[in-house]
Amino acid sequence: MHDQKTYQYKLLIINKQKMKNYLKTIATCALVAFFCSCEGEDGAIGPAGERGQNGIDGVDGTNGADGQNGTDGQNGVGFDELVKYGSIKINLSGTTPDNTAFTDESEFKFTPTEASDLFNFSSVSIVNDSITEYSLRRFLSAPDDIFQETTARIFLRVINPGETTQRFEFNLNINDYAIVTDNHKFFRFSNGFSDTNSNVTNFNITDYNFDSTTHNLTFSFSFDVAGAANDTGNDLTITGEVNTIVLEGINNNAE
Numbered sequence: 001m002h003d004q005k006t007y008q009y010k011l012l013i014i015n016k017q018k019m020k021n022y023l024k025t026i027a028t029c030a031l032v033a034f035f036c037s038c039e040g041e042d043g044a045i046g047p048a049g050e051r052g053q054n055g056i057d058g059v060d061g062t063n064g065a066d067g068q069n070g071t072d073g074q075n076g077v078g079f080d081e082l083v084k085y086g087s088i089k090i091n092l093s094g095t096t097p098d099n100t101a102f103t104d105e106s107e108f109k110f111t112p113t114e115a116s117d118l119f120n121f122s123s124v125s126i127v128n129d130s131i132t133e134y135s136l137r138r139f140l141s142a143p144d145d146i147f148q149e150t151t152a153r154i155f156l157r158v159i160n161p162g163e164t165t166q167r168f169e170f171n172l173n174i175n176d177y178a179i180v181t182d183n184h185k186f187f188r189f190s191n192g193f194s195d196t197n198s199n200v201t202n203f204n205i206t207d208y209n210f211d212s213t214t215h216n217l218t219f220s221f222s223f224d225v226a227g228a229a230n231d232t233g234n235d236l237t238i239t240g241e242v243n244t245i246v247l248e249g250i251n252n253n254a255e
Contacts, residue, residue: 085111085122086216086244088138088152092179094236097187104179108138108152120153124215124246132158132210134217134246140177151175154242156219158208168205170195170221172238189231193238199229210246218243 087109096102111121121137133156140150157169173192180186195203201224208219222239230236 081113082110082142084245085247086242088136088154088244089241090152090174091239092189092236093239094230094232095234096179096181096185097231097233098185099234100181100183100185102179102181106140106177108140108150110139110142111137112139112143118247119249122244122246124210124217124248126248130160132161134158136217136242136244136246149175150177152177156205158210161210166208168195168208170203170205172221172240187231191225191230193223193225193229195223197229199226200224201226215246215248216244217246 087107089105089107092102092104094102112118120135123135125133125135127133135155137151137153139148140152141148151174153171153173153175155169155171158166159169160166171192171194175190177189178186179189193200203223204221206220210217218241220239220241222237225236225238227234227236
């Protein structure tokens with residue numbers, strides 16, 4: 001009897017303890033629900049902050065490889081015919097009429113193709129075994145009937161060609177040539193020069209050669225001119241290179 005009461009008493013205590021735990025669990029859940037439901041609504045978005053400074057630029061990348069050059073364009077109609085007989089290159093070095101040092105280089109390369117012009121513009125004449133004469137004339141630009149009148153003309157006589165006694169007689173005429181200087185000024189230059197002129201000194205011809213098969217004539221020339229004998233009014237040095245094809249007339253109408 002005593003043991004049964006003891007058992008019932010213990011059972012009552014256990015039930016009370018379970019009830020307390022149950023009530024604690026309910027209370028805890030109620031508190032969690034309460035605090036969760038008490039959270040406030042989100043406030044308005046605040047103003048944007050100041051913009052930060054730009055970062056440092058990165059290092060430039062390596063340049064790519066150069067592209068290939070394009071194909072050269074075709075020469076204009078008639079160009080090849082006008083330049084096929086070669087050219088005369090002339091370099092002038094001195095002082096302008098207003099006392100400014102200058103250097104000017106041009107290539108006279110255009111030849112008229114009319115039969116009546118070829119004798120004076122690109123011809124060779126073998127006078128005899130001891131004398132050969134050349135007549136050369138080239139326009140600075142494509143010739144026409146009115147405007148393009150700037151020319152360089154050379155007459156060369158070779159005496160005893162190929163011999164140890166070989167010597168030259170030489171004339172150069174530059175007609176109506178405009179020399180434009182680096183300071184955007186120009187003056188007209190139109191003069192003739194001969195190796196026998198007393199105002200011409202240090203005359204020299206080098207690398208003379210005439211190929212009798214191809215009729216290719218090449219040589220270089222140089223000389224100095226006193227100021228009194230040229231349009232600059234000052235001492236002048238003239239050098240040049242000739243690389244031309246010369247023709248030989250075969251009838252009396254060549255001239």
